[in-house]
């Protein structure tokens with residue numbers, strides 16, 4: 001690492017084979033990640049210097065790169081970049097891997113140049129015990145070519161979060177164009193109804209979240225029922241009227257209970273704590289499940 005390295009640091013960055021301090025990171029203004037948001041990213045929680053569920057994150061990234069025609073470097077290169085970054089930031093709480101299509105013309109046309117890979121490690125975000133959520137007036141397009149991919153095109157999420165913040169909330173829920181419940185701005189969603197958890201099926205257009213998938217697998221093994229379903233947005237009336245609980249899931253925040261939806265208090269489901277504890281326990285025991 002360069003002169004800016006600090007022992008025991010919780011932040012570092014990697015670009016073109018070199019580990020640098022994040023403030024020293026330099027990216028071409030012609031990079032298509034910068035100019036048109038043409039890229040993919042993954043964010044993993046980091047525990048004791050080791051990224052959680054890295055193999056699943058890399059599989060999702062490589063699968064999306066193939067579908068979107070992004071010429072991603074081999075997975076070993078990405079693993080090495082993550083390892084070198086975390087070596088320079090042993091106290092990091094999260095690591096982000098971004099792959100863009102590299103330098104290109106200012107418009108939508110890509111050039112043939114190599115992809116850009118950037119890894120950044122930083123402190124873990126403060127883990128909120130409860131989330132405050134609003135329903136957004138916009139929809140997720142379940143037929144978009146970017147649906148199901150963790151694209152760096154996050155402009156809609158930026159506007160969504162501005163909307164949520166202006167209403168005192170920290171997350172927001174999206175319907176898809178068919179009026180079905182889809183996901184949060186940066187999380188998947190689970191409802192607890194009559195002792196059963198339900199989560200929107202992937203054809204809703206939600207991201208195939210790593211946390212969501214692990215919960216589906218771990219809950220089944222633990223005898224907790226979690227089902228994928230097509231859910232009309234009217235299911236949120238069950239939440240607003242106190243007949244259902246609501247949980248959000250993401251890699252950096254784990255399982256978070258929702259305490260308010262559109263300003264109404266949300267009851268916590270009877271099994272919500274058990275599901276959250278199950279996730280915490282299994283993710284502590286298995287670093288790359």
Ligand SMILES: Cc1ncc(COP(=O)(O)O)c(C=O)c1O
Pocket residue numbers: 183184185186187188206207208209210211212249250251252
């Ligand atoms: C739109 C969206 N949905 C769901 C998630 C949760 O996915 P994961 O559990 O893989 O972090 C994220 C994470 O950032 C997201 O951006």
